[in-house]
Amino acid sequence: MFRVLNKVFDNNARDVQRLVKTVVEPVNALEEETMRVEDLAAAFMDLRRQVQEEGRSLDDVLVPAFALIREAGRRSIGKRHYDVQLLGGAALHQGRIAEMRTGEGKTLVATLALALNALEGRGCHLVTTNDYLARVGAEENGLLYRTLGLTVGLASRDMQPHEKQAAYACDITYVTNSELGFDYLRDNMAQSKEALAMRAEHPLNFAIVDEVDSILIDEARTPLIISGAAEKATDQYYVYAKLIRRLQKGEPAEPGVRTEPTGDYVIEEKNKQVHLTEGGISKIERLLSIPDLYSPENMDKAHMITQAIRARELYHREKDYIVNAEGEVVIVDEFTGRSMPGRRYGEGLHQAIEAKEGVKIENENQTLATITYQNFFRLYNKFAGMTGTAKTEEKEFLDIYGSDVLVIPTNKPILRVDAEDLIYRTRLGKYNAVVQEVAEMHATGRPVLIGTASIDTSEQLSGLLEQAGIPHSVLNAKFEAQEASIVAQAGRSGTVTIATNMAGRGTDIKLGGDAEFIVGEALEQHFGVSRFSPEAEAFIKAVSRQDPRAHELGLQIPGVTPEFIAQSLQLQADTDADHERVRQLGGLHIVGTERHESRRIDNQLRGRAGRQGDPGSSRFYVSFEDDLMRLFANDRVVAMMDRLGMDDSQPIEAKMVTGAIEKAQARVEDRNFSTRKQLLEFDNVMSKQRDEIYAQRREVLLGPDEAIEETTEGMIADFVDMQLATFLPIDQSHDAWDVDGLRSAMLDAAPQLEGFDFEALRGMSPADAQNTLLGAVADAFDARKEELSPAMMNGLSRYVLLQTVDQHWKEHLHGMDVLRQGIGLRGYGQRDPFTEYKFESTNMFNEMVDNLKADVTKFIFRMEFGQAG
Structure with a gap:
């Protein structure tokens, strides 16, 4: 009965069927006709004319546009969009999240929605997680776009401003999520129109976010921040790193056991928080010879000590961060395993880690501009996303972004076999079992991919595999340069690969290896030819198909020799043979060495096997010493193992335990949400x-x-009104008005009012007093304009407005940081911290705006044009 109800209420299946009828079938019906079109660019530009000049909507031209895009893909890069890829493209165009399994060609799917939306001429962005994927996407699909008459650009962090402007001016721009966000923030700090990187008009029109769950969920906990150096001593972090070594870690209070915590501090691992005990506070006060650690003048000390303890107890080298060859502490992304150079922990935590590691402490930074990924992507007129794992987070996508998830069927049935988890008492028992299984698989020739959650684990397993005499490759934040080549060849027979997380790797694991990748890499390294150039792509495709024309096409590339061509053809033949061998052995085998706190990350690892109908298998190994199990799993299972007398070599394989793990993951996901x-x-x-x-x-x-001019005059008028409200309040008698105070305030801002008779205002009504003073200020403004010339006055006004806004906004952000850090303490006074934050931040903002208007007035009337530059 439930299966019947599920079919009745399965909106996903209904939506897919609707798109099949309205998109896939009509596009397929046009295919033969489209194949006869000689000039695809002319046909596609005609659709652009219909959209921009005749007012047709994108939905009106979707079917012919998709037909032309599919044909462009077939002609230019030798890839014809599958029917399921047409479904994905339609979902992206609708602003939805398309869930497509690994290996289903999401990169090609995006071309449909990007090219269609580019018809409006407002620019489209394809957002990826790293520079490599952005470059490959732009180069690989560039031929397709150019075949349609569209322009394509790549925006990267090492570009000059004019290069980045050209990239964003293209119809389609490939860019990483962080660079895109920072470009937006930098544009809102620009001092001239010429300094803008993004388009002046419609800078955020349409975006497709690749690995959308990684960017909009995993990375959403860390806002984008542009910082400048703050004036704060950093050498104190070394002092506190030494001081906390004299403190003792204790245990928290336990109801029925003890009413007070022990030691000098206790840690809360689940929330990564530290709490000093009364004894710990007293010890620190003695060590620092201060009477009160939490007095206003010592608040910085308390904060730095807390961060020093957090750095020591909760942030670990080779897991949360690495120290690179230059002695810099570099954060490791907990979801993708990639290093994140340039990113720093906030609120002094990064400095505390640097002190712990004994490396140079970089200056603390002050926020100049900041935005969360959530609020940034909500600025787009329309945005969509694609990933292999999104359905588990659909509620969050709906709640925060208003986007639902459409699960796209696979092109071929999934043949992967996912085994139940094996649970061991200890990590060592688990690792020994992993090595034993890898050895058994390796002996048969099956390729194995081992997924770890940290660099430390990957290196520990690497050592155990070396002891067992099993050759292998390691991919983690220390070896990112070899990432693409390691992943591309992880499907060859006998290959064992250890990877720290597999989210957003962007390179498919093909059974038997990827000969096309190796040939392309060789062309670049030995002959200086881009693998994405038309000549190289034609040669590589011919090699992959064992086409006799490969010799002729290869010799058209400067420097390429007949020997290289023969080697490439042999490599492809060997790869094809190995592909069949690995298929017969059962395909790629995935070994997960622990469950991640997010089910999506586990699914991404599993999804590396079984692509495009290939066979494959997966199994996760778990121990009760793993962080997830230790913090969130049920203690009764451990007690049961003790009663049964099970040792390290005996695992549990039961759906009950797997269910407990998944419940623990769901609890963590809810907490992270x-x-x-x-x-x-x-x-x-x-x-x-x-x-x-x-x-x-x-x-x-x-x-x-x-x-x-209108903005400047408006601010000056508002400033005048503020002074009148302060010194000549309408609810007081004229005798009580502070005319002298008004005179001082106005002359301080505008010395040109020296001859104005302020005392005459006392005999006027409030309305007449306002009109009279505003008229005098307007006259002074006109005189100032006459003095400087209208052009100079305009230049001065623009300069003053930008400089003043930036300075006050920077100070406001600093105030908001301070407010945010301390607002949680309001909860102890039975007040809601969020309500208090809204109230105080609104007051701070209004005060900032008032001060901004006052400064603009003063600068306009007092600044010499030469000083303004």
């Missing part, structure tokens, strides 16, 4: 303020001269 939601709620408060400031700033940067 709450963390991200809270971050978003706090950022939403700032988001409204940021939108207001950025909109004003953009108007000043890009607006005409008349708008600049």
